[in-house]
Amino acid sequence: MCRILSLCLAFSISLTYLSVCMFVFVHFDMSEVNSNGNVKKELGVKKEEASKDDQLSLDAKEWNIKEEVSKDGKTNGKRAQTFTFDELAAATDDFRSDCFLGEGGFGKVYKGHLEKINQVVAIKQLDRNGCQGIREFVVEVLTLSLADHPNLVKLIGFCAEGDQRLLVYEYMPLGSLENHLHDLSPSRKALDWNTRMKIAAGAARGLEYLHEKMQPPVIYRDLKCSNILLGEGYYPKLSDFGLAKVGPSGDKTHVSTRVMGTYGYCAPDYAMTGQLTFKSDVYSFGVVLLELITGRKAIDNTKPVKEQNLVAWARPLFRDRKRFSQMVDPLLQGQYPVRGLYQALAIAAMCVQEQPNMRPVITDIVTALNYLASQKYDPQIHPVQSSRRGSSSPRGRRDDDIRQIGGNGLERD
Secondary structure (H helix, E strand, C coil), X not given: CHHHHHHHHHCCCCHHHHHHHHHHHHCCCXXXXXXXXXXXHHHCCCCCCCCXXXXXXXXXXXXXXXXXXXXXXEECCEECEECCHHHHHHHXXXXXXXXXXXXXXXXXXXXXXXXXCCEEEEEEEECCCCHHHHHHHHHHHHHHHHCCCCCECCEEEEEEECCEEEEEEECCCCCEHXXXXXXXXXXXXXXXXXXXXXXXXXXXXXXXXXXXXXXXXXXXXXXXXXXEEECHHHCEEECCCCCCEECCCCCCCCEECCCCCCCCCXXXXXXHHCEECHHHHHHHHHHHHHHHHHCCCCECCCCCHHHCEHHHXXXXXXXXXXXXXXXXXXXXXXXXXXXXXXXXXXXXXXXXXXXXXXXCCHHHHHHHHHHHHHCCCCCCCCCXXXXXXXXXXXXXXXXXXXXXXXXXXXXXX
């Protein structure tokens, strides 16, 4: 509790002092937020180039499949059910268009009903022509079969029949966080502050499990809004583990690998060196937290060039407490706690530090966000922050606010 109180007291002053106080809270060295925020686009996402046989061979070695997975599908005391292709085709009415939920990494996702278990499920059909899809299949089955945490989506089973590769998950009725945060339809209600902090804390707990509780520990490598799925009550679960990698062990500090992931979420140190660490995931989490706070996309090509990268846009604002309110999603309509905003922004600022050793470990992020999520904001009791000038519609003010900030002479990268 003392650590939590240290965090709370920190946010009544400037970000420099916030950083010093958060040192007490999270027990790691923290310097003033760096202003050089551009992630080099030319070092963005690369696709691994290997044959299907090479990929499967690599996965077998990396995950020690022979020891972890027996021939009957048992993994670490759990069983991933096997389904025939005909069963999954029947569950989706032959993958009918009205069952289509979306297109995720390396495949299409459909809603279906499995008579065999009498359950509504989500079925991902992987691209049969992509070797990366085969790798994803192997890694995802192993990761989710070994994992057991309420903030990770559950794998019900799979199909590996002929050249067909399908994954069967629990169905998440509210879709992805991306669907509730960006490009909202007029009929869809914006997420309130309490829900945003609940989602952030839950996603952090899922990431903590991968880093700290799984054996072997796992680096997610693809944390982003579209991979955070929401159940009833906006309960968050991480999904899509096809890019996951076993983390470094012993004296090793990183895993050397080809750069993969999603531009805008990829840590700059990983993008430039190919050295993957647990702090790479922490950076990605910081981007997601910024999206929850600001309502902006990680990369938005509809904005002016210098404002397209969320982290680069946010860094100058981190250094001036008077500008913190300009970072808040206008769709919140002023309904947020000022102290809670400062706390959340300080956590996000530390997560997206350019130097990985300056980022907090996920366990300390979980402690901080669990506290934030427990502090419920009630607009009937707490004051509503005054709205800024702009369009009459809060949705329109998102763009107006960005333009206003861009014209105030802020330092640019």
